[in-house]
Amino acid sequence: xxIWFDITTILTWNRPAVGIVRVExxxxxxxxxxxxxxxxxxxxxxxRGGYVEIDRNHVExxxxxxxxxxxxxxxxxxxxxxxxxxxxLSREERLKLGLLSLINRLPRRLRDAALRFAxxxxxxxxxxxxxxxxxxxxxxxxxxxxxSPSPPALVVPDPAPRPDRQALIFKxxxxxxxxxxxxDQKNLEYLYKLKQDIRLRVVxxxxxxxxxKLPHLCVGDVASRxxxxxxxxAWCADKILCISDCSxxxxxxxxxxxxxxxxxxxxxxxxxEVPRAPEQLPSANVAxxxxxxxxxxxSTIERRKNHxxxxxxxxxxxxxxxxxxxxxxxxxxxxWGVHDLLSDLRLDPRIQPYIRMLNHVSDSDLAxxxxxxxxxxxxxxxxxxxxxxAESLAYGKFCLASNAASIAEFGGDxxxxxxxxxxxxxxxxxxxxxxxxxxVAEREARIRLEYRAISWDETGAFVLAQANxxxxx
Amino acid sequence: xxxxxLLLLSTYPFQRPRHxxxxxLSEIARTYRNSGFMVHPFAVYExxxxxxxxxxxxxxxxxxxxxxxxxxxxRVPFINNFLAGRFAASDEGAxxxxxxRVPSHVDVIEIEQPWLLPLAQRLxxxxxxxxxxxxxxxxxxxxxxxxxxxxxxxxMCDADDVLADIDALEREAAREAxxxxxxxxxxxxxxxxxxxxxxxxxHNGIASWRVSAERxxxxxxxxxxxxxLLFVASAHPPNFTDFMDCIGYSLAxxxxxxxxxxxxSVGVHLHEILSKSRWRDxxxxxxxxxxxxxxxxxxxxxxxxxxxLLPILAGGGSxxxxxxxxxxxxxxxxxxxxxxxxxxxxxxxxxxxxxSPAQFQAAIRAVLCSAPAAPITPQSKGIxxxxxxxxxxxxxxxxxxxxxxxxxxxx
Numbered sequence: 001x002x003i004w005f006d007i008t009t010i011l012t013w014n015r016p017a018v019g020i021v022r023v024e025x026x027x028x029x030x031x032x033x034x035x036x037x038x039x040x041x042x043x044x045x046x047x048r049g050g051y052v053e054i055d056r057n058h059v060e061x062x063x064x065x066x067x068x069x070x071x072x073x074x075x076x077x078x079x080x081x082x083x084x085x086x087x088x089l090s091r092e093e094r095l096k097l098g099l100l101s102l103i104n105r106l107p108r109r110l111r112d113a114a115l116r117f118a119x120x121x122x123x124x125x126x127x128x129x130x131x132x133x134x135x136x137x138x139x140x141x142x143x144x145x146x147x148s149p150s151p152p153a154l155v156v157p158d159p160a161p162r163p164d165r166q167a168l169i170f171k172x173x174x175x176x177x178x179x180x181x182x183x184d185q186k187n188l189e190y191l192y193k194l195k196q197d198i199r200l201r202v203v204x205x206x207x208x209x210x211x212x213k214l215p216h217l218c219v220g221d222v223a224s225r226x227x228x229x230x231x232x233x234a235w236c237a238d239k240i241l242c243i244s245d246c247s248x249x250x251x252x253x254x255x256x257x258x259x260x261x262x263x264x265x266x267x268x269x270x271x272x273e274v275p276r277a278p279e280q281l282p283s284a285n286v287a288x289x290x291x292x293x294x295x296x297x298x299s300t301i302e303r304r305k306n307h308x309x310x311x312x313x314x315x316x317x318x319x320x321x322x323x324x325x326x327x328x329x330x331x332x333x334x335x336w337g338v339h340d341l342l343s344d345l346r347l348d349p350r351i352q353p354y355i356r357m358l359n360h361v362s363d364s365d366l367a368x369x370x371x372x373x374x375x376x377x378x379x380x381x382x383x384x385x386x387x388x389x390a391e392s393l394a395y396g397k398f399c400l401a402s403n404a405a406s407i408a409e410f411g412g413d414x415x416x417x418x419x420x421x422x423x424x425x426x427x428x429x430x431x432x433x434x435x436x437x438x439x440v441a442e443r444e445a446r447i448r449l450e451y452r453a454i455s456w457d458e459t460g461a462f463v464l465a466q467a468n469x470x471x472x473x
Numbered sequence: 474x475x476x477x478x479l480l481l482l483s484t485y486p487f488q489r490p491r492h493x494x495x496x497x498l499s500e501i502a503r504t505y506r507n508s509g510f511m512v513h514p515f516a517v518y519e520x521x522x523x524x525x526x527x528x529x530x531x532x533x534x535x536x537x538x539x540x541x542x543x544x545x546x547x548r549v550p551f552i553n554n555f556l557a558g559r560f561a562a563s564d565e566g567a568x569x570x571x572x573x574r575v576p577s578h579v580d581v582i583e584i585e586q587p588w589l590l591p592l593a594q595r596l597x598x599x600x601x602x603x604x605x606x607x608x609x610x611x612x613x614x615x616x617x618x619x620x621x622x623x624x625x626x627x628x629m630c631d632a633d634d635v636l637a638d639i640d641a642l643e644r645e646a647a648r649e650a651x652x653x654x655x656x657x658x659x660x661x662x663x664x665x666x667x668x669x670x671x672x673x674x675x676h677n678g679i680a681s682w683r684v685s686a687e688r689x690x691x692x693x694x695x696x697x698x699x700x701x702l703l704f705v706a707s708a709h710p711p712n713f714t715d716f717m718d719c720i721g722y723s724l725a726x727x728x729x730x731x732x733x734x735x736x737x738s739v740g741v742h743l744h745e746i747l748s749k750s751r752w753r754d755x756x757x758x759x760x761x762x763x764x765x766x767x768x769x770x771x772x773x774x775x776x777x778x779x780x781x782l783l784p785i786l787a788g789g790g791s792x793x794x795x796x797x798x799x800x801x802x803x804x805x806x807x808x809x810x811x812x813x814x815x816x817x818x819x820x821x822x823x824x825x826x827x828x829s830p831a832q833f834q835a836a837i838r839a840v841l842c843s844a845p846a847a848p849i850t851p852q853s854k855g856i857x858x859x860x861x862x863x864x865x866x867x868x869x870x871x872x873x874x875x876x877x878x879x880x881x882x883x884x
Contacts (some may be wrong), residue, residue, distance in 0.1 A: 189729040189758075196699070196730065228754035231725040258725035258752055259834030 001038060002174045003467045005031045007054060008043040009180030010062055019387075020207060023459075024180045025066045026271055030460020031177075032059050039464070042169060042176075044186050053169045099125070172198045175467045179205040179241070183225070188232035195236060201470040203463070204237040206230070206265075208384020208406075209250045210304070217304040217381065219336045227258060234260040238470050241268040241463065246406035247384040268463060271456030272390030272410075275363050286365040289356050293326035295430070296373035296397075298366070298388045299380065301342070301357070302335035306402070306420050309379045311344065311351060313426035318350045320427075325434050326374050329356045331366065370395040375433060375440050379420045383407050389415070394453040398443040400429055414447050477580040477877060478511045480596070480606070482561075482589040484535075484554040486516040486528040492707050493793040494613060497677060498585050500862040501611070501869065508870030510581075515571055517561045517589065519553050531574045533567040535560050549635055551623050551710075554588045555642070562591035577602050580877055583609040587616065587646035594649070607876055610650035611675075615663050616643055619711075622787045626714045644668065652876050654869075657814035673872060676814050678865030679796040688773035696761070699730040700779035700841050702806070705771065705794055708738035711787035716743060719784035719808060719833050723752040726834035727759040731841050733782075734761045736774055780804030780823075780840050784833070785811035796860045799824070802849040806836045815860075821853065822846075 010025045031039045041054040103114045118125070170176065178186065182204065194200050209230060215223035233240060234255050240263055242248035248265045255262045282290060299305040307330060314328055334342060334357075345355050361369070370376070376392040378401040386407040392399040393411060401407050403417035411417075418425050433440055483498055490499040502512045513531065520534040528534075535541070535553070541560035544552060560566035571592065579602050582593045587610065596603040617640035624632050647653055647667035654675040655661035661672045706712035716739075720726075724747065727733050735743055740762035747756035766774065775781075781798035785808055795815055798805045805824045812819055812826065819826060823846040827833040849857065858864060 192729040193699075224752060224754040227723075227725075227752050228758055231755050232729045234725075235728050255725075258723040258755065259721060259830065259838075260725040261838055 001471050002040045002171065003031070003036070003038055003464065003471065004040050004042050004170065004174060004176045006043060006051075006176065006178035006180060006186075007041050007059060007062065008178075008185045010066065011043050011054070012185070020179070020181055023205075023270060025063060026456035027179060027460045027463050028059060029063050030457055031464060032056065032063060034460075034464055036464070036468075046185060046187065049187065049190060050164075050167060051169055168194070168198065170194065170198060170200050173201070173471070174198075175201045175203065175470050177203045177463060177467050179463070182233075183229040188229070188236050191236045192232070202237045203239050203241060203467050203470065204233050205268075206233070206240050206242045206247055206251045206384075208243070208247050208382075209254050210382055210384065212254060213250055214304070214382055217302075217337070227254070230254055231258055231260045234263060237263045239264045239266060239466060241266055241466060243268060243270055243385045244383075244406035244409050246409065250384075266466060268459060268466075269454045270385060270387070270390075271454050271459045272387065272394050273453045273455045274367065274391070274394045278364070279367065280362075280364045282368050283362070283365055285356075285358055286361065286369060289327065289329055289358070290368065290372050293374055294329045294356070294372075295326050295400075296329050296331065296369055296376045296392075297378065298331045298369075298376070298391065299378070300332045300335045301330060301338050303337035304381050305332075306379045306381045307338065308341055309420055309423055309426055310377060311341065311348075311355075312423045313430055314354060315348070315350055316423065316427035317431050318354070320431075322431060322434075325354065325431075327356055328354050328377075329358065329369065329373075331358045331361050331369060333359055367395070370397060373397060374437070375399060375444075377430075378402060378407065379418070379426065380404065380407065381420050386410060390453065393447055393451045396444055396448045396451075398433075398440050398447065400426070400433065414443070414451055476509050476511050477874065478513065478576050478578055479505055479581040479583055479873075480575065480579050480593075480603075481505075481512055481514040481583050481585065482592060483514070483516045483585040484518060484557045484588045486518050486523060486532045487514070488529050489527050493677070494585070496680075496793060497613070500678065500680070500866060501583075501585070504862070504866040504869055505873075508874075510870060510873075511576070513574075513576055513579075515574070515592075517557045517567060517571075517592070519557075531571075533561070533570055535567070539566070541566055544635055549632055550627070550629075551620060552635055552639070554586065555635070555639055558588045558591045558642070561589055562595045568592070568595060572596065572600060575600060575602055579603045579606045581609055581873060582606045583611060584646065584650075585611045586613055587643045590642055590646045590649070605880075607651045607873070607880055608649060609652045609654070609873060609876075610646045610669075611654045612643075612647075612660060612664060613656060615660055619787055623710050626710060651880070652873065658816075659813060673868075675869060676865045677793050677796055678862035679793060679800055679860055680862055681800070682768070682772040682775070682797075684772045684776045685769050688769050689776060692770065692773045692777055696734060696774070696777055697730065697732045699728065699732075700843075700845070701732045701734050701761075702727070702780050702782050702804075702837065702841065703734050703736065703774060703778035704739070704743075704782045704784070705736045705775075705797075706739040708742055710742075711785075712737075712739045713742040713746060715786040715808075716784045717746060718786055719827070719830065720782075720837075721830040721834070722747070722750040722756075724756045724759040725752065726837040728838075728841055729758070731759070732761045733759050734763060734774065734778065736763045736766050736771060738765055740764055775801060775803075778803060779845060780806060782837070783807035783811035800857050800860045802846060802853070802857070804840045804843070804846050806833065806840060817859075818856070821856075 005028055007024065007028050009021055010028060013021050041056065041059045042051045043054055045052050099118055103118060106114055191202065195202055211218045211222040211226035215221060230251065242251055242265055245267055248267055252262060252265060297310060301307055310328060317325055345351060375398040378386065378388050378399055380402050382405045384406055389399050389401050389407055390410050393414065399411060399415040401411060401415055401417050402420035404420050408417055416429065418429060481502055485495055487495040487499040490496045502514060505512050514529055516529065516532040517535050518528060518532055521537050535557050539560060541556055544556060561571060562568055575596065582596060582603060584590055584593050593608055597606060617636055620639060621636050644667045647664045647669040650669065653664050653669040653672045655664050655672050656675065656677050658674060661674050664672045724733055744760065744762050747760060750756055780803050783795055783798060783805060785792055792811055795807065795811050799815060799818045803823065806827060809826055809828065818824060825836040827836050
């Protein structure tokens with residue numbers, strides 16, 4: 001009996017590890033280092049439609065690269081012994097592969113734009129394909145006999161290929177664990193068939209159901225796609241590990257609403273320990289910030305993270321004559337749905353002297369920004385977890401945070417929570433803490449005394465223990 | 474006694490029976506004929522809905538452009554059957570044509586559903602050949618409430634006058650008939666309350682079906698290997714509105730490798746509704762729409778399914794689809810309403826009655842994760858034989874003959 005850990009995501013990732021990639025790489029490290037001899041690694045080869053074993057040395061190589069923060073090269077995937085061919089993929093998947101292959105032939109300068117175009121309009125491509133199928137059916141019905149002895153099917157979704165037992169790396173009773181970007185990289189219908197055919201036991205992850213619950217805060221209309229993904233996860237998994245009580249509640253509610261089965265749902269606490277990167281001299285941008293008092297907000301700049309509330313709260317403070325206030329430092333990439341906000345921040349003369357936006361910040365710079373901040377802020381509208389809050393606590397920093405969703409699960413009463421939409425309250429509490437640094441210091445002393453960050457080893461050990469519980473001897 | 478002559482009046486032909494009403498009518502005609510009756514069918518049918526190969530020699534088309542398609546000068550959907558009665562009984566409609574084809578002597582006029590009561594009344598009143606004919610009314614359900622539910626589901630709130638007329642027609646048919654057939658015990662009670670003199674329970678049945686090996690292979694290669702469920706229905710609006718009410722707007726209760734297979738013209742409507750739902754991707758990944766199938770293909774699909782879904786809420790009658798599903802020995806997930814007239818089968822181990830979307834979804838999940846239903850035992854085979862038309866209609870000719878003899882004695 002083997003415990004299989006799927007590393008498809010980190011194998012194909014070519015940027016520094018963030019979010020889900022970080023979770024997969026840290027847990028893979030624990031599985032790799034575990035004294036348990038039956039842990040093995042695999043990846044899903046989508047083009048061939050099957051799972052492939054990954055050699056432990058290859059895993060080690062990938063993990064070292066992540067640890068060094070180096071860009072991961074695309075790893076060649078070993079051949080699947082007798083996996084189903086591309087022709088066994090669905091029409092939509094074949095269309096996707098064809099488009100990707102075309103885009104890859106474009107010059108590099110056009111490739112990104114073409115990929116973005118294709119991604120944001122993928123529903124139009126799929127819609128066109130469906131329209132073609134229905135038009136073909138309509139034409140056949142129109143010109144064919146009224147009741148054909150072999151009537152064409154109007155809608156017949158392509159089934160996933162049946163697993164070929166000879167080519168399978170899994171054995172009956174094995175446990176499979178996956179926590180990566182499965183909605184993009186896996187074929188859950190195939191995984192379900194594996195589960196049925198060989199009694200594979202399956203552990204999957206739920207980070208959050210924000211794309212279904214709050215689709216308006218996501219890029220494009222992804223609600224239906226992710227609802228299907230979570231439904232398939234529920235059918236495939238014997239156990240789903242959710243990263244917060246809030247995510248577990250949300251997922252249970254969704255599964256109930258759509259009528260999917262509800263497998264065992266457990267909560268896993270993600271690591272939030274401070275990375276032990278060697279401290280280097282700060283970069284020029286960061287060094288400039290470090291010369292001032294500032295509050296720190298670490299997060300991608302997107303609608304859901306609600307930078308807007310901080311902007312408005314700062315404007316209220318400034319309009320009320322509070323001039324000697326700390327800088328407001330945003331660390332993170334500009335993302336989706338913030339065009340107007342970024343324009344306001346650029347053009348509003350009231351806020352210009354106080355705002356700093358930093359992007360592509362190294363671990364060392366980030367650590368220095370945390371250490372020297374007056375305190376941190378996190379007004380997010382919804383989170384499945386809330387890493388910046390956990391990180392802030394791990395650095396011993398007080399945080400003024402949103403009371404939405406999972407955020408309060410991690411800070412307990414060590415930090416203060418506010419309604420993310422309540423701009424006057426944010427202005428009032430920011431102003432109060434600016435005027436009472438002794439209160440911030442008192443809070444920080446308590447955090448240093450009482451808060452214990454979860455280590456990635458603990459997270460990895462928990463996941464492995466959950467997998468072991470499912471193993472059939 | 475000479476061979477009795479029976480006029481069988483309906484609003485659809487049954488040369489090539491396809492939907493439930495046609496099948497019932499065809500079996501009734503066969504049963505009478507097998508018992509020596511001379512059966513003369515007259516169908517007043519909607520011209521646009523039938524091919525010429527579907528209709529019999531004496532059937533009369535009810536053209537879509539006919540002025541009788543208007544109710545009190547306005548167009549009201551879903552009541553063409555009712556309007557066909559007025560058309561058939563009018564000189565400006567089809568009456569003259571029909572009366573010329575009536576045999577010289579008629580013993581029984583049987584109306585299937587109440588729609589052609591005006592025609593039967595006029596024939597009995599005006600034609601010497603029909604003057605002494607007994608009137609038999611074959612009720613398929615209680616029509617007025619069912620049509621009201623269709624109106625309601627389409628937001629039609631200005632049709633009280635139509636409903637009142639239909640209700641009156643139905644009551645008149647029950648009161649006037651010498652003999653009334655009901656398909657469920659509930660309908661029987663209601664028809665008796667309408668004033669019917671003699672009501673006989675005649676369940677809907679089915680014909681056993683044969684499956685061709687070639688069609689079986691054909692469909693086996695096209696449908697999922699994993700267990701899947703089948704829903705067979707026409708485009709009759711309650712068939713898809715009831716489906717949504719029973720199961721909800723998500724097919725997440727179907728496993729990823731399984732499918733929900735829809736046969737019959739309801740498929741187009743279900744596809745439209747499910748693809749507009751918030752759960753579109755779930756639904757389309759699990760839905761197979763087969764469209765209309767001929768008998769051989771349908772038999773093969775029924776033979777391959779793991780179970781049947783019967784999400785029926787509307788109507789007062791019993792459902793032939795229910796009888797077919799029960800007879801198959803496969804799993805059946807159904808509403809209490811779909812078991813109307815089949816209460817004896819409720820306790821079969823493969824039958825699950827669900828009364829809410831949550832119960833339907835749980836039953837679907839359980840059935841699709843179960844091994845195929847246990848093979849039919851000799852005992853349960855006996856129970857199932859009771860579902861066949863031969864058994865359900867066996868008493869019909871005798872009772873009608875008895876009626877004729879009683880009438881003769883009275884005369």
